[in-house]
Amino acid sequence: MSTTLPTVPAGDPDSLLDAERRTRDIHRCASSTVDVLVVGGGITGVGIALDAATRGLSVALVEAHDLAYGTSRWSSKLVHGGLRYLASGQVGIAWESAVERTRIMNTIAPHLARPMAQLVPMFDDSQGLPVAAGLGMGDLLRRGAGGHLPAPSRLSAAEARELVPGLAANVTGGRLGWDGQLVDDARLVVAVARTAAAYGARILTHTRAVSLTGDGALLADEMTGETWTLSAHHVVNATGAWAAGLDDRVSLIRSRGTHLVVKSASIGEPSCALMVALPGSTSRFVFALPQADGISYIGLTDVETTEPLDDPRASEEEIQFLLDGINPALAQPLDRAQILTTYSGYRPLLASATGSSADLSRRHAVLDGDVISVVGGKLTTYRRMAEDAVDLISERPCRTRDLPLVGAVGPRSGKVPDRLSRRFGAEAAVVAAMARGDESLLEPIGSSPVLGVELLWARHAEAAITDEDVLARRLRVDLVPEWYADVAAGAAAVCG
Ligand SMILES: Cc1cc2nc3c(=O)[nH]c(=O)nc-3n(C[C@H](O)[C@H](O)[C@H](O)COP(=O)(O)OP(=O)(O)OC[C@H]3O[C@@H](n4cnc5c(N)ncnc54)[C@H](O)[C@@H]3O)c2cc1C
Structure with a gap:
């Protein structure tokens, strides 16, 4: 198998995640067995879904709430070069960070x-x-x-x-x-998830794993309350701070x-x-x-x-x-x-036997077993964590080292608002086209910097199912209360 893959083009239909696709994908997953079930839709989980999908495995990812619901949206939003680890003598982590920083900034997500x-x-x-x-x-x-x-x-x-x-x-x-x-940590998570979807992964948000076994999980659809079983050849627990609740070998x-x-x-x-x-x-x-x-x-x-x-x-x-x-x-x-x-x-x-949390290793751990649990690490090193985890499952070579995320590659139009170029890269023109000639959708809403088309795009392409998915995780207006109030008030006019 070749190690290079075709890049996902801007606005690629296979990368678009909306409520209808979610329902369709739930039905498909319920009636089949996937190669890999990934639990958790933070940066670790979506990174694993992308790695596995690009190695040709069939993948379903379940997230109890929304993409980037957990720690992955509360970071400092830095792609670290590893300097801070050198200070504590952790040379291996420092090097890993520096390498992954270069990959993210040069090839994987230069638009973000x-x-x-x-x-x-x-x-x-x-x-x-x-x-x-x-x-x-x-x-x-x-x-x-x-x-x-x-x-x-x-x-x-x-x-x-x-x-x-x-x-x-x-x-x-x-x-x-x-x-x-x-530009925003949650945007990185969404871009990785959409890229994974473009390579065939099924991304099921608002779907909670109630319990895990080595060959699947009992799941609850948080939108309908229904429970169902998903069968999988491999199960990966990537639930971050929640990981111990699904795998009692994990002590955090x-x-x-x-x-x-x-x-x-x-x-x-x-x-x-x-x-x-x-x-x-x-x-x-x-x-x-x-x-x-x-x-x-x-x-x-x-x-x-x-x-x-x-x-x-x-x-x-x-x-x-x-x-x-x-x-x-x-x-x-x-x-x-x-x-x-x-x-x-x-x-x-x-958890380690000694020291305070400030002294504990920031390196990730991949715990092999019936269920594979991946914990620790950094946003910067998500790709490497995913590679290590999927190496346990597949002998095919990793293909994400130089794989651009959706929006990273493609012609840039000079005629779109700066904010769209900054947040959507090569997809800015596709997002702007959601306005369909209504110029008011390319204007900021109230006191906020958010443009109306961003609300439409969040639901059309970015797996935003609820209003809070749109406001808090795609637009991040919860970081400024005045923006939140204005965008929440303006949302009805935009979305109809
Ligand atoms: C304050 C702070 C600042 C940081 N700053 C940086 C930084 O600048 N740069 C950097 O590289 N790293 C940074 N980090 C580290 C980085 O943010 C984390 O390592 C990373 O986000 C962890 O991602 P995760 O996917 O493992 O966990 P999470 O993002 O927490 O994702 C876990 C997901 O699992 C879901 N989940 C939980 N239980 C279930 C279930 N039963 N079923 C389905 N889904 C479930 C949750 O809803 C959640 O979305 C920072 C960390 C913190 C705390």
Whole structure:
């Protein structure tokens, strides 16, 4: 079998996921046996579905809620080069991250990932050397793994202020590094799922696995309440923080990571990320990450927790920690009233006998057995995790290393709104065509940056079944309450 596959073209009918296809696919799966059943529609599960489908296996993926319902939408949205792992001596993970970052940014999803400059402000000369050493090691990885990110550099105070005008007066200069930034983590999940669908995978959202065996699962359709059985030759549990509930060999520790969402104007409109070293450390940072559309995320905490799995929430202590961490670098300190909202997600970390969650390995584990469970890892390394898991099932070679996702390849039209090009890549023109001449659908809805056609596309192509799928997971307007209210109010007019 050849190792290259035809690329999925923009708007490929086989990649379109809507409610009718979901119903059809449920009926087809109920009357047949698939090669692989994947449980979980986060980045890990969709990555496995894509890997298996491209090796020629028949695949069904079930997700209890919606694509990217869990941790995969609560990340920092970075495609890491692995620098942070070097600091803790985890060279293997660092290398893996650097390689996968290059693949995502160059070939797999260049339409969803961009280079992002990261400024580490200096307050005195003592910080310069260790930070430069860290960036230098990251640069070795960058050069080894290839790619087009610039090398790190040293900046004067004036140069640093040009990038981050809101810097505190006592900043004496800065070091500039580079990493990858996703336009949105949930968009990556959806793009992988649609690409898997184009290669034949059946993507069944709102379908819960009630219990698993080595040859299938008892499933519940969360839209109708009906239960049914799916037969499979192989079953893969990719349910992240929920994994222990379906496989009692899995023992997880959960660590909550929280971000604040603020208007970029309230931190001086930075044009690059601001990485502020925690007191006494040159390798642990609180960071502000500017996004498109005038908002920034400030992260990140790491708090071990045993609280219930659904609906993780920031604690007061985490909010204060993040404010205390970022404010020393800002001329105008940020206060609580400027926080638009917060978001939190759980890192599913493999339990180990020693140490706190911050010390546990971030590497993924693939547990073989009647049911294969895949846990841990990073968004950045999803493809490698999938390759490792499917290697246990198939002897055919992996074909995803250089496989572009839908939207990555194709002609770009200059005549579509910037927001569509930024979020849909080569599919922007297909999305814009959903307006069918109604120019109002290419305008932002209310105070939000969302265009009407995005609501239509979410239901037509992106497996959005419920209103909340559209608002929270495709459009991400839950990150700014005012946007959410406006888009929810405008949705009826758009969708009829
Ligand atoms: C705060 C934070 C920031 C992070 N930032 C980054 C970053 O910037 N870059 C990076 O590379 N990594 C980052 N990570 C790590 C990365 O986000 C996670 O490793 C990754 O998203 C985990 O994906 P997953 O698919 O394994 O789990 P999830 O995304 O949680 O997916 C599991 C899915 O399984 C479903 N499910 C559960 N039970 C069932 C069932 N019974 N039946 C069917 N479906 C079920 C859930 O609904 C869920 O959708 C971050 C993690 C956190 C917590």
